[in-house]
Structure formats: structure tokens, C-alpha cells
Amino acid sequence: MSAALQSSAPSACPACLAAPSAEALANANAPTEAQIALSVPAVHCAACISTVEHALKAHPKVKEARVNLTLKRAMIEGDPDLDADELVATLASVGYEAHELDLATIRSTATDKAGRDLLMRLGVAGFASMNVMLLSVSVWAGAADATRDLFHWISAAISLPAIGFSAQPFFRNAWRGLSARSLNMDVPITLAILLAVVMSVWETALSGHHAYFDAALTLTFFLLAGRYLDHRTRAVARSAAEELAALEVPRAIVLRDGVEHVTPAAELRVGDLILVRPGARCPVDGTVHEGSSELDRSLLTGETLPVSVHAGQGISAGEVNLTGPLTIRAAAVGRDTSLHRMADLVAIAESGRSRYTPLADKAAKLYAPGVHILSALSFIGWFIYSQDVRVSLNIAAAVLIITCPCALGLAVPAVTTAASGRLFKKGMLIKDATALERLSEVDTVIFDKTGTLTEGAPQLSNLGDHSRRDLTIALALAQGSSHPLSKALTFAAREAGIHPAQITEIKEIPGHGTEGRMGAQIVRLGRPDWLGAPETDATSAWLKVGDADPVCFRFEDSLRAGAEDTIAALIQQGRRVVLLSGDAQAPVQALAQRLGISEWQAKCLPQDKLAFITDLTQQGAKTLMVGDGLNDTAALSAAHVSISPATALDAARVASDIVLLGKDLSPVAEALVTAKRATARIRENFQIATLYNVIAVPLAIAGLATPLIAALAMSSSSIIVSLNALRLR
């Protein structure tokens, strides 16, 4: 690391000079307090809350910390120089994984104006309906004549403004639907509410017996409840998905006349010289102009081994620079990069995916015209029979109110909310509204290897083979480096209680390894070809002390937690499990055997994965793709439904329907079961709603439906449907 800093020092100087003025500018309007938001996916109970809050508050710069369990998020206030990375480390030390979140992105969703607006309307409708119900019960109990009329007038005085305020979302949606010349679910709802209110006012004016004010209000209340549940499920998913998107900022450092400029990646030109520091992702396709280093290509190709590059060699956008700073001459920028060609592949894949019609839409398509026809027919029938507009309109209104989709409006949102809540607790975020329904149909599960079934980070596998002296030397050399193998070595050695040896003059040789001096001896840790060691198949780093033979540190990619259980559970559920990886033959085969996956393919290009899934889809299989890399994005969007871990690249997360928030893979198998049960509940709820209509509609058409019967039928069906959904929890 120190070598990296030294070698970039001459070019960094101008930036250093420029920095103070920028700092001064920032300080001029800097807030006196810093606010930081962290996503903490693992909190789940009261003990977690106090552990996390205590750990954060113990940090000297933190003034206030509060955990929001619903959003699995911690908000921290503290000194202006508070650094999120320190807090992430603090939480890691008490055993909680945390990610920093972009505050600006969160703020737009945190207040959730639409949600509050719906809740306010729901509240108004609720309290108004309670009051009106009180008056209606007295009427049903036998209030007559002037008393009844008085009660009806008071009901009208409460209902008219309450409905005018609360039912606005339905009115607006219905109007939008009508102006687009389509019948959505809100058209019959609006018609029922308006007709009920108008008829009731008319009846009240003529001192009639029946008024439907309570029905209109409870209808609004139950439907708003469904709407709100629906909104909440989506808002939580949306804000969390945006949180993940806010983690990466596309910027690049351009060298112009030897001076560094930080530029948005969108403004890069072909021919620009771009500096990519160790740990940064390359923003363009190009050739290495200066410097040598190693590249991590795992997100693009699935390869686990870092690849070394030197001046003159090609580099693609999306690859991560590991050891030394690289200067790159851009050959393709923006839309022409290999990254974007991958995105084009996604577009092609998406256009090929058959659009899924959710169950609720299928129901609405049958329902909306049916209700109108039924209501119109009963009006015509009664008008021919009785020649009385008032009676016929009353019946038509009753039919509309009775058939109004209270239960139907609650049937889907209540179940999705219960199921999403359950899965969210397990660490899964449902991004797409229909993902649960599609998930329930899955029969084939396709996994990516690197970063999905494995952690994508190497682990030292032969610590025990080495002498303590070698380990202390290796640790001293490795601890300063940001190379993944060095990090893994450092972690493993520290776990084993090793202390670093006294080594001086440590410097990182980009593309090769780290070198230092111990007494009179030169010690080196690095690639086998640098140290004259034999090439091996496995991922390895070698240590050479003086003139002694180099010793080998072997690494393997560790399995993601829960991977074994998940695969076993999926196979036991009778699903076909396939492993598709861009990695070499040997590691893929080893992993497949270890997990008991019989079908696997190595060295898959993104196109191969896409073709594999398209073939399966054409054969009628319903596929679930689980992947994290850019090479998976096309496959993710082509699959019937897709899951990606939170560590995945932005593009992969956007392409997938469900995001796995924690490190554990085991929620996947459970999600399939939950989804199946959820869809079964949705169907049950539709059956309940249909049964209710079959009983209630003939009564309404026959003119036997009194406001009391309407209220009873509507409330009971809504409550039954909600309770049925709650069985999922």
C-alpha cells in the first residue's frame, strides 16, 4: 500500500494543492453535525437493538444513534468528521454486518409522503365510519320517522366531506383509467361509492328508509387499508433497493497535462488518460499505458484468480484494480464499453421474457366489466318490472356496493404483505410486486458460482503447514496490502494469534507482490512466477525468505453460509439444480461435487448462460436464476424470476426481482416454500371473495339487501380474507 502511495505521489500533488480550497469551501457551509445512515441487515430483536445502539454510542464521535428495526437501519448523529467506515468497523466488532447508505437517496424515501397521505385518509375514513356506524346501528335498531331522518342527515354531514377527502385516490385512478379508455378496478369502486352517496342523500331528502352512508365509508376504509398495505410493501422494498443503488458513485480520475481531475464517468472521452487506483473499478475499456498490477475479473467473468497486467495489455470496464496504480488510455467509453454491451444483452433478454400477468389483474379484468353489466341489468330489469326510477336505482346501487371488491382489494395485498414481511425478517427483499407469484412456479434453480454459492473472497486453507516463523513474516508482509490474498492471509494469521515479525523497508511491487528486509535477508511474498516457484492449479501466494525455497500458501474460495443446506433442501424439494460458472473447470467441478450438484458447466460466457436459460424456458421450465456478477445480468433478466445477493453489482441487483440482504443463502429455499403458500392463500382468498359474491349478489338483485346486510357481508368477508392472509406469518 505504501508503495502505491509513493508511486502516485508526483501526480497526486496537484490534487493535494487543489484539495484545501475544496475543503475550505465544504467547511464554509458544513453542518455542525454529521448524519450517517447505516443498513444493518442482521438486527432482529430487542437485544440486537441495544447491542447496536450501545456499540455506536460508545464511539467517541457519536452523539446519538437510533435503530429502526422495521427498515433494519441505524441513523447516527455525531461530529462533522465522523467517518462511516469507522462505524462499520465498530459494528463488525460486535458481530453486525453494516453498509453505509447515501443520505440524499434515503431522505427522498424516508419521509414517505405517499404512505403518510394514504394513512391519513385511512384514519379519516376509519373515524368517520365509526361515527356513522353508531348512528346507523340506531336506525337498524328501529329509530323511525324524524329521528331516523335526523340520524341520516348527521350521517350525510359526516360522510360527504369524509368521502370527499378519503376516496380521492380511487377517484383519481378511475379518472386516469377512463381517460386512457380502460376499465380498471377503481372504476367500479368509484361508481359504487358515488352512487351510494348520491342515492343515500336522495333517499334521506325523501325521508326514505335505507341510506348507505356507512357502507360507502366502510368500503372506502377497507379498500384504503388494502391500498396502504400494498403501498407499504412496495415502499419498503423500493427504498431498500434505492439504498443499495446509492452505494456506488460513478467517478473517474482523468489525467490532463499531468494534472488529476475528478470527472463523472459519463464525461470521459476516447483517448483520455485515466488513473485507476488500487481498489477502484475501471470505468472504461482501454489499454494499460503505464504501471503494472493485478486485476480482479470475478464480477465480469466469474474467474476467482487475479490476473496480472502490464503496460500495453487490454483492460475492460468493470474490472477491479488490485495492487498498483494503473494509467489507462481509454479506447471505448460510455455506451461502447464491454460493460454496456452486457447491458444491451440484458435488454435483449428482457424483451424475450414473456410478461407475467399478476393474479389480481386477471381477476380485475373479469371483474370490472362483470360488475357494471350486472348492475346495469338489474337497473333495467327492475325499471321494466316496477317503472320506478328510484327503486331501480336503489337496487343498482345496492348491487354495486355488495359486489364492490373489498375482499378482492384486500385478497392480494394482505397476502403479499404477510409473505414479504416474513421473508424480509429472513433477510430477503422482494423488489417486484409479482415476484412471489412467479417464485411459486419455479421448478429449475440455476446458480452462479463466484460470489453466489461462494463468498467470492479467498480463505487460507493450509495455515497449519507452516512454521510459526514463516507465518510471522508472511503476516508482516501481507498486512499492509489491499490485495485479496494478502487480506485473507492477514485475517487467518491474526485469528491464529500470530504477531507480525520485525520487517523493514516493506514495499509493494505492483503485479508481483510485497518485498521487505528482515535483518540481512530479503523476504518476498507474491506470485509464483515472481519467486521462481512452480505454477499450481489452485489460487496461491508464495513466501521466499532469503535464498530458501519458496513456501506455498494455498487459498480456496469459501462457501457462502447456508449454501450446502440450500442446495440440499432444493434437491429434496424435487427441483432441478444447475451450476453455471465462468470460472475454470477444476474449481467448478470441485464445488459441484462438494454440494452434490450433478449438472454443471464451467467457462460459461454471459451469452452461454442466457442461451441456457432461454432454451429451458422454451422447453416450458420455470427458472429461478441466482447470481451476482455482470456476466449473470442477462441470465437474471431472462429467467422467470431472479435473486441476487446484496454484494452483487448494481446492474445485477437492478436486473433481479429479489435481493438477498444478509450473507446467508439459506432463505432461498425457504422463499420458494413461502411463495408457494402465499400463492395458495391468494387463490383461497379469491375463492372466499367469489363465494361471498355468489351468496350476496342474488340477494341484492332481488332487492333484499338492506344496508345492514350489506355492512355485515362486506365486513365479514374482508376480515376473513385478512385473517386467512395472516396465517402465513
Place this chain on the structure above:
Amino acid sequence: MQILTLLIPISLVMGALGLVGFVYTLRSSQYEDPDGDSQRILTDEWDDHPKP
């Protein structure tokens, strides 16, 4: 029937009070973290004295 002149205003006022209470809880962000609130009552952290 005279009692109605008393009872109806009372029921209306009580309903209005409930609504005002609801609006207050909504405005003061008491529905932001329902899961957290249900868990927080289980901690014994502020049992001896209220949070300052």
C-alpha cells in the same frame, strides 16, 4: 328523546378527539418503526428512570 341532544354531540366530539389524536401520532412519526417499538418495550434499559 331529549337525551339525544346531549348524546349525539358527545359521540361526535369523541370521534373528533380520536381523529385529532391519530393525526398527532401520524405527524410525530410514531408509525415509522412499528417492529422496533414492539421490541423496545422489552428492554430493561430505562426501567429505573426515564430516558433523559
